[in-house]
Amino acid sequence: MKLAKVCIENFRQLGSGAKPFEIDFTDALGRVREFTLLVGPNGCGKTTILDAIAAAIGPTLEMPTLRPGFKRSPRTVVPRGALHARVTCWLRFDQVEIDTAREVFRLAELNEPVPEAPEVRLTWTYPDPRHRSDYGFTQCDPPTSWTLLKGRVQIARLLATGRVGWDWFHRAGGVFTFDQERTGLGKTISRQVWNIIHGNAEAAKEKSQRRTTDPRTILIALALQALVPSADGERRLPDEFLRLKERYAHVCAPRRIVGAVQDELGEFDIYFNDGQHEYRYEGLSSGERMVLLLLIRFVAENMHRSLVLIDELELNEHPLWQRRLLHMIPRMGEDNQIIATTHSPYLRDAAPPDSVYDLGDLGDGTNTGGA
Amino acid sequence: MAVHLVCEGFRGGLDERVLDAVVIQYHHLPVLMAPSGGSSALGAVRAYLRSRSASDVAVAVEDRDHRPLAEANARWANQTGRAFMWRRHEIENFLLHPRVVLALFNELRALPGLAWASGLPATEADVDALFQTLAAPLLADHAAEVLRDELVRQINAVGSVSFGIPRPAPPAGAHVPGATQWLTTLILEATRLRQTCTAVAGLHPLQGNAITARYNGLVGQYQRPAFLSSGDYLRDMGGHELLAALSRHLHSLGAGARLNQQVLSDELLRVLDRIYQPNILFQPDDFAELAAILAQY
Numbered sequence: 113m114k115l116a117k118v119c120i121e122n123f124r125q126l127g128s129g130a131k132p133f134e135i136d137f138t139d140a141l142g143r144v145r146e147f148t149l150l151v152g153p154n155g156c157g158k159t160t161i162l163d164a165i166a167a168a169i170g171p172t173l174e175m176p177t178l179r180p181g182f183k184r185s186p187r188t189v190v191p192r193g194a195l196h197a198r199v200t201c202w203l204r205f206d207q208v209e210i211d212t213a214r215e216v217f218r219l220a221e222l223n224e225p226v227p228e229a230p231e232v233r234l235t236w237t238y239p240d241p242r243h244r245s246d247y248g249f250t251q252c253d254p255p256t257s258w259t260l261l262k263g264r265v266q267i268a269r270l271l272a273t274g275r276v277g278w279d280w281f282h283r284a285g286g287v288f289t290f291d292q293e294r295t296g297l298g299k300t301i302s303r304q305v306w307n308i309i310h311g312n313a314e315a316a317k318e319k320s321q322r323r324t325t326d327p328r329t330i331l332i333a334l335a336l337q338a339l340v341p342s343a344d345g346e347r348r349l350p351d352e353f354l355r356l357k358e359r360y361a362h363v364c365a366p367r368r369i370v371g372a373v374q375d376e377l378g379e380f381d382i383y384f385n386d387g388q389h390e391y392r393y394e395g396l397s398s399g400e401r402m403v404l405l406l407l408i409r410f411v412a413e414n415m416h417r418s419l420v421l422i423d424e425l426e427l428n429e430h431p432l433w434q435r436r437l438l439h440m441i442p443r444m445g446e447d448n449q450i451i452a453t454t455h456s457p458y459l460r461d462a463a464p465p466d467s468v469y470d471l472g473d474l475g476d477g478t479n480t481g482g483a
Numbered sequence: 484m485a486v487h488l489v490c491e492g493f494r495g496g497l498d499e500r501v502l503d504a505v506v507i508q509y510h511h512l513p514v515l516m517a518p519s520g521g522s523s524a525l526g527a528v529r530a531y532l533r534s535r536s537a538s539d540v541a542v543a544v545e546d547r548d549h550r551p552l553a554e555a556n557a558r559w560a561n562q563t564g565r566a567f568m569w570r571r572h573e574i575e576n577f578l579l580h581p582r583v584v585l586a587l588f589n590e591l592r593a594l595p596g597l598a599w600a601s602g603l604p605a606t607e608a609d610v611d612a613l614f615q616t617l618a619a620p621l622l623a624d625h626a627a628e629v630l631r632d633e634l635v636r637q638i639n640a641v642g643s644v645s646f647g648i649p650r651p652a653p654p655a656g657a658h659v660p661g662a663t664q665w666l667t668t669l670i671l672e673a674t675r676l677r678q679t680c681t682a683v684a685g686l687h688p689l690q691g692n693a694i695t696a697r698y699n700g701l702v703g704q705y706q707r708p709a710f711l712s713s714g715d716y717l718r719d720m721g722g723h724e725l726l727a728a729l730s731r732h733l734h735s736l737g738a739g740a741r742l743n744q745q746v747l748s749d750e751l752l753r754v755l756d757r758i759y760q761p762n763i764l765f766q767p768d769d770f771a772e773l774a775a776i777l778a779q780y
Contacts, residue, residue: 140746141750408494460495462499
């Protein structure tokens with residue numbers, strides 16, 4: 113799923129009925145850019161754009177797309193003097209996604225038509241003018257194309273029945289939001305990782321309300337999972353832990369993840385190395401922690417073919433690490449579309465000019481006037 | 484200790500982004516980029532960076548432009564040096580490698596709705612043939628630029644034709660030079676300049692017939708099939724001009740106005756970043772050599 117264009121009316125301070133706020137995410141060749149950087153000073157509406165996109169698509173996806181700090185209520189979303197907020201998204205689906213949606217509906221024995229619709233216009237109106245839904249009112253054009261947005265949630269449901277494997281997440285995407293705390297971990301982590309944290313599947317069922325939000329635990333679980341041979345032939349995740357280690361080393365070099373170790377009391381812990389000394393998770397700098405939270409969630413939530421919204425990509429990072437992050441982020445997962453915000457001039461200068469959307473002067477005497 | 488890589492171009496410019504992608508990020512180097520704005524400021528930026536901290540290292544790389552290839556090779560031969568020069572004319576020349584351009588053309592052909600892209604070359608040899616066609620009308624201009632560079636170097640070899648600003652030393656017991664010292668110095672500099680100008684005026688290569696002969700010789704040399712068929716033109720001719728010619732060609736096929744020269748160079752950089760492997764695409768590989776030099780600090 114790709115977002116080609118968004119049109120925002122009366123969403124907080126952004127846009128009005130007479131003068132909607134629009135952003136086109138396509139490049140000079142008409143393709144949706146894999147990376148877009150929204151640049152501007154504080155208060156220019158960068159985060160609000162991400163909120164509007166997440167709020168509009170989320171209800172149809174049936175996925176938790178909103179950042180934890182966002183409060184969805186008419187008073188916080190709709191400005192005074194307006195009746196409704198409206199966000200229109202022009203979405204694109206490739207043939208793999210369309211075929212996958214059809215297949216998962218068939219496997220789920222749901223008799224819903226999945227149209228051959230590479231382009232879908234989704235319009236979200238909030239509050240619901242029909243007074244039926246607290247999440248707003250969504251219309252899709254063509255009308256039955258909402259089924260294309262259900263691919264990922266259907267795969268998640270079918271996983272529980274064993275009708276599909278984890279690799280199906282490579283075929284259908286969702287929307288993922290990283291707020292400034294990089295929270296949101298553990299909402300859709302894989303069952304394999306979850307079982308390691310909580311014990312066997314039965315125990316997990318009993319603790320179905322529990323979901324870990326502790327990156328250290330997830331990291332240990334991923335590291336251990338990489339070491340444990342599969343007894344049932346189910347696909348394991350060793351490559352994902354290795355990928356996570358590689359990418360962490362890329363951004364944070366010379367720092368690296370050593371791996372999981374068992375102490376004298378039999379407790380597992382995760383160790384890091386800065387090129388000279390080893391240290392535990394508690395010894396991570398804030399910059400390392402932010403990188404780790406980003407990487408873990410990319411891996412643990414199987415982000416592929418997805419729209420990934422990242423607020424302030426540069427958080428706590430040294431300029432050198434900001435550039436490395438910028439270089440690596442589009443390579444995380446397969447075929448993702450990243451929309452990130454920043455007020456870092458380093459990031460703005462490192463990004464291709466055509467991918468920079470300028471929302472205001474950063475005060476450093478440079479105005480890119482990008483996309 | 485911080486390691487800086489000083490390059491031509493502006494902050495966020497093509498030079499900076501190419502070097503960041505294929506040198507710094509590819510080799511995971513802890514190096515900070517420092518664009519200088521232009522070749523004339525490279526030395527000043529290097530000096531400024533060194534002045535901030537004695538332990539900092541600043542390595543600079545500049546365009547060769549029309550200077551002889553041997554000059555660039557000599558710089559790369561000294562691996563402990565701090566000032567290098569591309570073996571190619573400028574940074575755009577790296578983006579115009581036929582394999583990079585072909586990879587982009589293949590992508591364009593696969594895109595829906597770009598009917599004009601179906602006419603693009605489909606093999607590396609065909610891309611090279613296209614470039615030879617695009618380069619042919621630029622050869623006379625290239626010869627003139629090469630000759631201009633030769634003449635400037637010949638003049639500079641005689642001496643500076645600018646009036647210098649030598650400041651005489653103050654006499655014993657004084658803080659500033661007096662009239663006697665100043666007059667002596669100014670007369671000496673004026674004499675030197677007159678002599679230099681006389682010598683320059685007598686230079687044979689600066690005579691009209693010599694310029695014509697040399698220019699015609701250069702044009703003849705570049706118009707020989709070997710210059711184009713050997714691929715040297717992609718190394719020596721202005722990459723900016725070749726890129727502009729490619730951009731005009733794409734527009735003549737039907738490419739939209741949004742695919743301007745800057746977007747085209749960004750697209751080529753994206754492809755280069757994807758397919759680049761040290762010492763495979765470019766031989767010798769300036770990027771790989773630069774990475775090895777930076778890695779030693």
